[in-house]
Amino acid sequence: MKYDFKKIEGKWQKEWEKAQIYKAKDFSNKKKYFALVEFPYPSADGLHVGHVESYTAMDIVARKRRMEGYNVLFPMGWDAFGLPAENYAIKTNIHPAKTTRINAKNYEKQMRSLGFSFDWSRLVDTTDPDYYKWTQQLFLRFFEKGLAYRAKANVNWCLSCKTALANEEVVNGRCERCGGEVTQREKEQWMLKITNYADKLLAGLKDLDFLQEIKTSQINWIGKSEGALLDFSISNSDFKVKVFTTRPDTIFGATYLVLAPEHVLISNLKNQISNFGEIEEYVLRTSKKTEEDRLKSDKDKTGVELRGVFAINPATKENIPIFISDYVLANYGTGAIMAVPAHDERDFKFANKFNLQIKKVVEFKDARIFGSLKSFKESFISEVKKKWNFRDLNNKEDIFEIVSNEVKDIFELAKNNFNDHSAVLWSDGDVKQILFHSDSGENKIFDWSDGELAKNARNYGLMLGIKQEFMGWGNILEPYLEDGKLINSGEFTDLLSSEKRWEIAYSLNGRKEIKYKLRDWVFSRQRYWGEPIPLAYCDVCSANVKSFGIDPKKNWSEGEKLNPGWVAIPEKNLPVVLPSLKKFKPGEDGESPLAEAKNWIWIKCPKCGGKARRETDTMPNWAGSSWYFLAYALGGSLAYKKKGSFWNKKKLDYWLPVDWYNGGMEHVTLHLLYSRFWNNFLFDEKLVSNPEPFQKRTAQGLILGKGGVKMSKSKGNVVNPDVVSSEFGADALRLYEMFMGPFNQAKVWEVSGILGPYRFLERVWNFGTEMVSSGVSDDKELSVLVNATIKKVSDDVEKMAFNTAVSSMMILINSFYEKKELSVNLWKKFLLILAPFAPHITEELWQKTSIKKSKKIKFIHQEAWPEYDEKLVGDKTVEIVIQVNGKIRGTISVDIGVSEEKLKKQVLDLEGVKKAIDGKEIKKVIFIKDRLINFVI
């Protein structure tokens, strides 16, 4: 009988669907397991092979968990708001809701045909008004608690289209559509105060089982840094400049200040600045700078000095110049820095360009001693290696380095151990000496604090890449960025910079301050195809809030107090449904397309009954995906479409947190951070019981097209999973994607690669239909191998080492073929471990074997995951490697657990070993039980 995957796959997909075996039950005696994959944006192109990779992996996990007796929730949905649907609508005038519906249907069909065990009854769709009603309601919570506020933020602005652009629409600083120039333009927008949660989002990571690189990217994005705020007075003025620095210990080396071009001090000091015209011009120029220009000017720092004014360094009391430059950002820290060119790379570059004083205030704590290997006798090298941290720097001159503060001892040792080459040893530490053994046989010691002598020493042939500042002469060539010993620092001189960092700050009336790179989340988009922001603006209420201040009788929420005039649409009027429009294009003046819906905009103010205008901006894509996992737990569309209360904390408590979340590496910063932020906030609002939504998070590697490049329509290298599965079957496609390579690494799609897994399935089919019979009893060797494979596959799935799991099953079927027959018992175990990977073929073959069916259990996917017998995993005998001096001279097969003595006798009698040892004395024997024996001669 031929392996007819088309017939088999369709048949079982229908049967499973009929029996509803993947439906998750709220509450159960079984332990729950929530397996989550990122829900896709249903594009017109259909499913991508990258989706298939992620879904197959988690499908395997979900199926295995069910077999292990868990109550599993493995849901799917549509993250359907987005730019492509909107752009398509602009082009064709077809409503995005319609295209979305068609695309989603196609996605569902494709996913079903691949046999994923999703619980389709819980499907969610972010563009469903019944869904985004809750997205809006949750947003209003942020608003009511004062976590949403209006502020000016930059948007990408196309000068020729006169519209705001999404980041995706800006390509190399130009508009994707018309190729016009893109600049930044300020616009008032809604912001979410994610920075309030910066600390929680950082601390919360600690106990989570995320891949380390994912944690790192979250940590870096939050970017916590601890610094000091310090005041610099301005000479002849009452104004002060506050600077933020992480290195207050270097303040004695602060030789100038730099302000961001937007800094208020500039206008405050207008009358005292003699070159104000020049300053104004610079400010104007930088404000016009596009992203592109800034990239170009990366290397070359620009700036202008504020002439006529000076700041006073609070540590040295010296007058220092003030500059403005766009390398200082207005919206980080205080928008002003103290520049320490000797110890900061950017300040160093700037100082060199403008010829400013560079003052060194920190130096290396230990001595760093360099020498040339050729200069010293073996005895010196071996002695030094024993006592100190010796590193061979592997320059052509064989330079080594020792980091130590025992310079004197090392020099003492060196004196007596010269070769007769010219010898070199130098140090930049406490003992500033150079030992030198000249060609004429003379030993000389130079004190290098004496610049002249040291220069002479150099002429003897000492220059082997010595950095000049180590020698204590000449200019500083590069800044020293690390901690070390303070110099030129008043009372703190000779103390350690790391220990005195805060003391120095406090002594100058500074205070500690924690800053984050993380900025508040710009939550407005000037777009049609997103959730309307459920707020309205009312002039009367604005005046009321402002004039009454905080009047408790008026019942103003925090958000309404924070944003005078802005009032929430009441819950009973949600959802605020997107009005249908004729034109979807963003407005010419930077307004959202919704501003064109004249009938929709004007409403009765929910607060005072007057005239109010709706917010016309919509929410960003990230909104709907910030809580979709909660919607699944709450029952999905069936639940949110039903009247009555959708939010059910008992269900959330049961299912959350997500036990395992897998998705793309491209979403491990923003989406992950945003959804953790929402969940943390909902926890504070007592709407959920865990601050952290995801217990474990992993990521798959990209699947690339030919030549290792990203798959894209324009390159014509997109692989359609439908085409592959109609030729080789869903099981073969699933297996191939798991077999391709390490799950978390980027992999290149190779058409011919699928043949291996396909042939494997054919072999499984042929063996199962022809060579398994009830008359055969368990073969001993095969029992052992089946056991080992169960263990291997069980472990590998947990590690996401799917490629080696598949290969171990290939090895197993190859061994079955070698024996030419197999017992039903072992065959069933094999089918069970293969079932999560290839659900259809295993179901068909399972049904063909003589199995007991019960009312409850009809399918292989309802059976229990096979256990392995630890005693049967290994063989009774084991191959031991025999080495002589680390080289392999043979192997020997012995009983497991054999002792060193016994093995030694046996091994030394072997011809090959005798020959290798050649009668020499055995100095040492290394014996690793059941692994290896190594004779050192």
Added chain:
RNA sequence: GGGCAAGUGGCGAAAUGGCAGACGCGCAGGCUUCAGGAGCCUGUGAUCGCAAGAUCGUGAGGGUUCAAAUCCCUCCUUGCCCACCA
């Protein structure tokens, strides 16, 4: 410029201190077949050798170790993410 990965046969890769190249693709040969982009079997890192076997071999160089693809140092290359974050 910064951060994070990764470099192993003709190719995808395995081995995370203990027999480098499992498993698969491709290739070569054999069996079977009217036929095959089918199935089964055998071989397949390089060099030398009829063979047994020997030597070399995991981006380059060095170090630690009885033993290194694996750990440490320096450098090179590629990919991804981020752009002056004090």
